[in-house]
Amino acid sequence: MAKFFGFEVTKAKKQLKTFAPPENDDGALGVAAGGAFGQYIDMDGSIKNEVELINKYREMSIHPECDMAIDAIVNEAIVISDEKENALNLDLNELGAPDAVKKKIHEAWDKIIQTLDFNKKGYDIFRKWYIDGRLYFHIIIDEERKKRGIQELRYIDPRKIRKVREVQKVRSDNANGAELVKRVEEFFVYNEKANKPDSTVQEGIKVMPDAIAHVTSGQFDYKKMNTLGYLHKAVKPLNQLTMMEDALVIYRISRAPERRIFYIDVGNLPKAKAEQYLRDTMSQYRNKLIYNAETGEIKDERKHMSMLEDFWLPRREGGRGTEITTLQGGQNLGEMDDVIYFQVKLYKALNVPSSRLDEQSSGFSLGRESEISRDEMKFSKFIDRLRNKFTEFFDQLLKAQLILMGIIKEADWDKIKHEIQYEWAEDSYYREQKTAEILQMRMELLSTVAEYAGRYFSMEHIKKNILQMTDKEIRQMKKQIDAEVDGGTLAKDATIEWGAMGAGGGEPPMEEPPPEGEPVPAVPPANSNGQQPPNEEKQLITGEKQFDINKIQRLLNQGADNGS
Template structure:
């Protein structure tokens, strides 16, 4: 029965070092966690196993000799790390590779699955603590070329802890399984804790599977496979030469720099055979002082502070007679140009701008610094890509333990912040030039949109179709926002537009059905069902049940016994005559009567005015 535990499934998942998932249709997404696609392993000229070890002809184990050669390299790297320039360079590599983005994040996680983003954010920022630990990881990787990280995996929770391993103790084993050449294991030979600081040599051996170790390695030279090449390997020889030149300069300055004196002694007529004895007597007299010990009475010659090897004593006679003492200045060291030459070679091997290391005088102009900054940004980008490949492996192991196995296992992207603003500005300027060119060509009618997409932006036919869909969606979103802002209408919910030119041409404003009347929401204070009013023709009415007397009229005109006797017709006739319905008095209108009436009115009004006066 096949083993279906988490660790056996992880072993099968990383048995080829490449995780492949189908993300829809015929599209595949490949996560090359060990960068096996970058280098071929079939016909390598391995520096350790072919050049240095003798391919098994020495009689010793090739593995032991390989480890011995690596240890020799590590000793040189340790010595180089004590140099001020190289140590600063390693710090700069780490500083520039772990810069925070404008959002304050060292590592950006991009995915369309919010749950995966939360899981990976918890992994890198809470469990791994990448904000603090990534800096020393990258520095050690740049220093040794390799960095090993042991992953502690729980079947239920995934990765719960990471433990850095020393490059001195870990060996990468490849090609152990003939049926699976990509199978990788890691051998750890470390001294035990109880014997690490004792004279007894005791060590433990532990084999770890590929999914249990994250191997950060700088893959730049196939001769160093299966390990990485140190970032300072190119400066190793130059560092030794520069160290020798600096030591020679210091020795020369110490031995030749002191000022010397020249003593010219007049020997007069002393015979030549006795000149040496005379000079020695003078030297001894000047350089030695006779001392008598008061307690013992012993006679001792005690040297004074002057150094006999620094001064010159010359006998003179004849025309140059006369004792004199001259000063001879110390020799100056003129070989600093050689040291400057080696230092420039060292800086070029480190691929760091001189201004970053405090040598601003070497930069001729800002343009030169900008160009060097872009080249340095590419170096940092390469280091970040290698780092991200192993961080992706850590994320895949954690997601697989969390239960993700299909396309969601690789449905994420990890990115680190590029430190060079000039590098970003150059990319932005390039896109600005492309868009300006495309806009002018399209505006002048020189080329079609499809030609511009294919030849300026290098889009494929599928990408052009997808871009058209996205542009259409952007226009819809823009129209929707305008409707919400100007008309207060959301077309996505109402299903219609309002206030557009077509709506206005049809006489529609979109506010026809707006309810502008009525009371406030919840009603006016004291509002409720009104009191029922009096009803006409009922007992509650103001004039009773029969306000027009219809009942009495019916009673009077009826011959029924219950209403009594009917009114005689003669009574109707007499009543009608007495009321004079539709009768008017007739008289003849004469003009004389009207004039007389008008005259009387004027006379009366005139008399009234005089009486008032």
């Protein structure tokens, strides 16, 4: 591959035989490999189309209703915590690596967050990506000291850069003569004047793919081969809402005033004289001469009434003569149902709950889980999908940082990238309230199921399905309880035996009085062979799973009598 601008951390992979080119799901411009010296890229047609799309999205974002919806989405996705925590953190609990390596990965991650200044600019970065549908950053390093990692991350206008995927095919030697993909080369083309309509420059700078960190919306128009933004499906609803609002304003201006209708009797006058007589009559009502006492002048303050206010109509002989009546204004000026309908439609197109449009319910209520609306649940899942897609941007940054600093090798990244998880910051108050409600609900359910522990539910089932504890949490909790007992923080008799939970903790259960005439045996009677009950029955009577001794003894007695 030719040496382009930037750096390279990814080695060329072996191209396997296939007849299908790579899927174009990132908006890359697909070109066929040219002759011996180069190829031609249509930088005017497709780029111009994407530039128009991005400009359209940015115009939509400043519309009040659209801006409110975008603000609600970005605020839910990016939470700037007051506890001096990062807006986005790494979770390496599932990473099977030594603690020293994990520490270095965390340090490299903190440097990325600081270089990007994500805690302060995270809202703006996420908003740019959501509106434009694509995000590009140039990774700048020190070529002489690559071990220092990423030195700067510089934002690139998506209208000036385009990803290109060059596919070279060769005809196979088989009888069918199918074309196989021989080589796939990806790079970026940067053109400073690509977004200017009067520009005739078709040249661009080729940039190495590892030098650009980018992420798209994942939505693609396969007809026009363009990447679509999240605002694309709201283009039509927003245009309809704008037209409806404009029509409503025009209707109110034109129908709000109560007009006067002047019926002027012109008799049998000819048309020309009738029109002159009508104009003279109109002028009489418009003359208004006043005397200005301060200057001693006479002013002519005529009010030229437009046709929106008054109507002047001639009336021929035989009518009712001159008459002045009124024309009522519009009666349904307060109807806003049409505008509200298109507002709700716009919010639905943006996946924002329409309930957030209601200004009357401006209060914030957490409520219980059963009270959460279906739209809010769908909105929460939509935010999770956005976050998951946006983390592809940080995957590229973290990969470049770890390889440049020598923490891992390129082959190691494919092994560990699926074990690295991202933790997004949540609103602290909302998170605490939500955690408390979930814990309270589980404790109430636990108190209900506790009496059936050991009978119908095992303790492992209760821990994993009622308390929703993982195997790791179960081991940690047992380890903490044992440490507190050994350290004297927790008394040994204060712990609850797992099998005694159904009996009300560590206390032995209250014995039920036996039926009249039936003595309480001190020990279980022997069976028909004169032997004691098996160990399992002894454990039910004397062990830790002690629930109802008398009932078990009666069952054993009945078994002994039947056996004899």
